[in-house]
Amino acid sequence: MELANIEKLLEKYLNAETSIAEETALKTYFLSDNVAPHLEEYQALFGYFSTSKNERFTKTIQLNSKKKNWKWLSVAASVILLVSVYSGYENIQQRKADKVYAETIGAFQMLSTNLNKGNVAITQLQRFGNTTNKIFKQPK
Structure with missing residues (x-):
């Protein structure tokens, strides 16, 4: 993609005005190896989004079930x-x-x-x- 187009899309992305297709284009650009040096800081952002999508929480959550002591109420x-x-x-x-x-x-x-x-x-x-x-x- 052309660098000016990427910068415009990035500006729209930061203003929350992009469509899903434009965000996908930005994601593929920043996940590729040829990113402009002044835009490399955004590469970590889009890289984080792609890796965090695959993360899953596997620990079991212990919920404290505090039962009311209705015996004293009765x-x-x-x-x-x-x-x-x-x-x-x-x-x-x-x-x-x-x-x-x-x-x-x-x-x-x-x-x-x-x-x-x-x-x-x-x-x-x-x-x-x-x-x-x-x-x-x-x-x-």
């Missing part, structure tokens, strides 16, 4: 469930105790009201008895 969930059930049971027992207490207070209030009515009736009976004793003059 234990923690079980403990949380037990605590919530226990506290829920305590809340239910407290509500039942409050309800029984309120019913007892209501019953005592009803009993107190009825006893007060009885006291008023007894007071009226005592007045009646005193009045009757005065009228019939019976000694106490």
